[in-house]
Amino acid sequence: MKRQLILFIAAITASFVVGCSSDDDFTAPNYVTFEAENPVGVGVEIGGTTSHEVTVYTANVTGSDRTFDLVAADGTTIDAAGYTLPATVTVPGGTNEGTFTVDVSDMDLGLTGKNLVIAISGEEGLYVGDPYTITVTRTCVGTEFVADFEFDGYASEFSWSLANADGEVIVTGGGYEDGTESASRSLCLDEGAYTMTINDSYGDGLTYPNVGSVTLSYAGEDFAVVPGDFGSTETVDFTITADGASVDGGDTDGGDTDGGDTDGGDTDGGDTDGGDA
Numbered sequence: 001m002k003r004q005l006i007l008f009i010a011a012i013t014a015s016f017v018v019g020c021s022s023d024d025d026f027t028a029p030n031y032v033t034f035e036a037e038n039p040v041g042v043g044v045e046i047g048g049t050t051s052h053e054v055t056v057y058t059a060n061v062t063g064s065d066r067t068f069d070l071v072a073a074d075g076t077t078i079d080a081a082g083y084t085l086p087a088t089v090t091v092p093g094g095t096n097e098g099t100f101t102v103d104v105s106d107m108d109l110g111l112t113g114k115n116l117v118i119a120i121s122g123e124e125g126l127y128v129g130d131p132y133t134i135t136v137t138r139t140c141v142g143t144e145f146v147a148d149f150e151f152d153g154y155a156s157e158f159s160w161s162l163a164n165a166d167g168e169v170i171v172t173g174g175g176y177e178d179g180t181e182s183a184s185r186s187l188c189l190d191e192g193a194y195t196m197t198i199n200d201s202y203g204d205g206l207t208y209p210n211v212g213s214v215t216l217s218y219a220g221e222d223f224a225v226v227p228g229d230f231g232s233t234e235t236v237d238f239t240i241t242a243d244g245a246s247v248d249g250g251d252t253d254g255g256d257t258d259g260g261d262t263d264g265g266d267t268d269g270g271d272t273d274g275g276d277a
Helices: 002-019
Strands: 031-034 040-045 049-058 066-072 088-091 097-105 114-120 132-139 145-150 158-164 169-173 182-187 192-200 213-218 221-227 233-241 244-247
Touching: 031 114, 040 049, 040 097, 049 088, 097 114, 097 132, 145 158, 169 182, 192 213, 213 233, 213 244, 221 233, 221 244
Parallel strands: 040 132
Antiparallel strands: 031 049, 049 097, 066 088, 066 114, 088 097, 114 132, 145 182, 145 213, 158 169, 158 192, 192 233, 213 221, 233 244
């Protein structure tokens, strides 16, 4: 961020030098902006509250403190009761850096989380950078549901959705860029039945030029692996209980996910080692 500010000041300086005979005529712009890491994600434990520190920078240094107004801007979706934002941030004299702390809470965050968009309220003669976005999501340490995707060469063809027991789609994913090797999505799911659906728009699954896969885990334990050669679509029905997650009547070792075999062999009462009954 400081490098960006230096380049910004240098550009402004150059424009003044062209029309001025002395560097003494230059005054650094009255400019303030947020840190470069923007947007950011902040996790909140279920029912909990988390603090997040934000840094702002100015383009110049003065001998006295400067105070800037902060507001929740357009694009904020988190409930007003779910965050505490100070009214101002102060940059102390003799420096170009100031900090403030935001508290965010688990307040109707849902599965996908909510956004808090913070802006510096401009005033006449003050130039401000882009708003700062905090995406607040629930975390459930030790009981996360995680979907890990290993792509082939065409991640843009891949998409997925997760539906609850009522068939309601509660979260979706897609829009990955070709060349992306992998992606992961973690969610805090309640106990119950779910259906994971994966799709490939070209119809060859995750198979070219390399073979990918989809791995589902809960509380750190893998319970389903779908190989990349699933064609156009594949579904995995699973249930989460207090004891963990399991595929409904199916396989959890990456073979069959439709209620067939659980050990790679025969389940008809004859042979159990995959040989001849």
